[in-house]
Amino acid sequence: MKITTAVAQKQGANLTIESAELDSPKANEVLVEIKATGICHTDAAGRDYATTPYPVALGHEGAGIVKEVGSGVSTVKPGDHVVLSFSYCGHCENCLTGNPASCIHFNELNAGGRNFDGTHRIHSEGGKDISTFFGQSSFSTYSVVDEHGVTKVPSDVDISLLGPLGCGFQTGAGTVLNALKPKFGSSIAIFGTGAVGLAAMMAAKMIGMDHIIAIDIHDNRLELAKELGATETINSQKRNPEDVVKELLQTGVEYSIDTTGVSPVIKQAVHVLKPSGTCALIGLAGDVTFNIQGEVIGEAKQIIGIIEGDAIPQLFIPKLVNYYKKGLFPFDRLVKYYKFADINQAFEDSADGSVIKPIVKIGN
CATH class of the missing domain: 3.90.180.10 (Medium-chain alcohol dehydrogenases, catalytic domain)
Known part of the structure; x- marks a missing residue:
């Protein structure tokens, strides 16, 4: 045809x-x-x-x-x-x-x-x-x-x-709901407040996370992030996210997500973790250099790659539609x-x- x-x-x-x-x-x-x-x-x-x-x-x-x-x-x-x-x-x-x-x-x-x-x-x-x-x-x-x-x-x-x-909303929400599965009352830092990051943020709000920290370079997006569930926001062109997270949570966050694929930002997403914390990488990225002992193993941090929110679309997408109809997503x-x-x-x-x-x- x-x-x-x-x-x-x-x-x-x-x-x-x-x-x-x-x-x-x-x-x-x-x-x-x-x-x-x-x-x-x-x-x-x-x-x-x-x-x-x-x-x-x-x-x-x-x-x-x-x-x-x-x-x-x-x-x-x-x-x-x-x-x-x-x-x-x-x-x-x-x-x-x-x-x-x-x-x-x-x-x-x-x-x-x-x-x-x-x-x-x-x-x-x-x-x-x-x-x-x-x-x-x-x-x-x-x-x-x-x-x-x-x-x-x-x-x-x-x-x-x-x-x-x-794809986009499934990736963000699924990274939180299917892959990380954070506990109620835990903390997360999300780098990038585009479609994927904001979907992750809304999912984190549904779970009832205590700290949902949004990091971006656009103030208008950070304002929207607040409306959609962010408890704190950081403009990384004005303040160092690592310093701000340490002010908020002395030991760091339990989870972080990078949606940007920008190498220095990925390193920040790992640095803001508390010992034994987990960083999920979901942005298209290239090379990143870590001191494995000093930045990863020394504090038992985990860095994981997530594709498509680790979702089974036929099960997960109808759930997202249902959350949308209830006003939660x-x-x-x-x-x-x-x-x-x-x-x-x-x-x-x-x-x-x-x-x-x-x-x-x-x-x-």
Whole structure:
């Protein structure tokens, strides 16, 4: 079928909205009419850093309505409202033990550009294969997605709002609720108050943590963080977070999260921990140098990497929707909508920090 999709033709170039051909779903796949898709930093990485072979149709926070299902699909049916999330095989040891975000085949399925069977579903009008992104390429009018990447959600919430639950909000909230599992009354420092950091903050508030410390360089975001659950805020351009945390809690915090991927900030996220504390790294990052004895082992600190909030999307995303409906997870306050034609402006607004979570409306 003919679709319209946003494609990165070469490294660093703006996306171009193009006509393309989409194959019919195979036995294990679902055809989804996309209504809206969130923009995440991972999309910018796919555009700029050749994480997936070019040309690539981007988009990995899609939401829409099921139009057709393959013969082997049993979890959704036409007419269902769904959120699209990351791809996982469902068969490896990690998947079978409840950790699909650590799927052994995660990188090839989400960044390799091909579907499960090694073929492509999207093709240019001239017949050239176009890489799929995160198994969905949801900056498109329609997507073909493996059943593992589809989560049914209630139809009484605007489907155009829900796409970011498939990655950014799932990552932030899941890091707290699924991975760290902090105790009631404990303390956490969250570096970066973008979509992921604020989702983590709202999750920390739900648990009832005593100190939820937000660190950022933008005062307007720190003000919003206060409204969403931060008990203390630090502008790291004005004050050293390590000094402020020590003033608040002499021994440091029990948990920290870095969402920035900035090497000096990652070191700060480890330094603010109390002995035996845990730092979760969830931002895209490069090299970081530690004195292992002095900064880590000497105080029994733990540094862990978390992918997609260690979530099982089909179980976790409906819970987040339920929390939203109860007023406990008001992620709609982070959102700004864009027309499909304005997708590159949405990327720019996300990059400069003026918008926390852009959502591109694609369908009617």
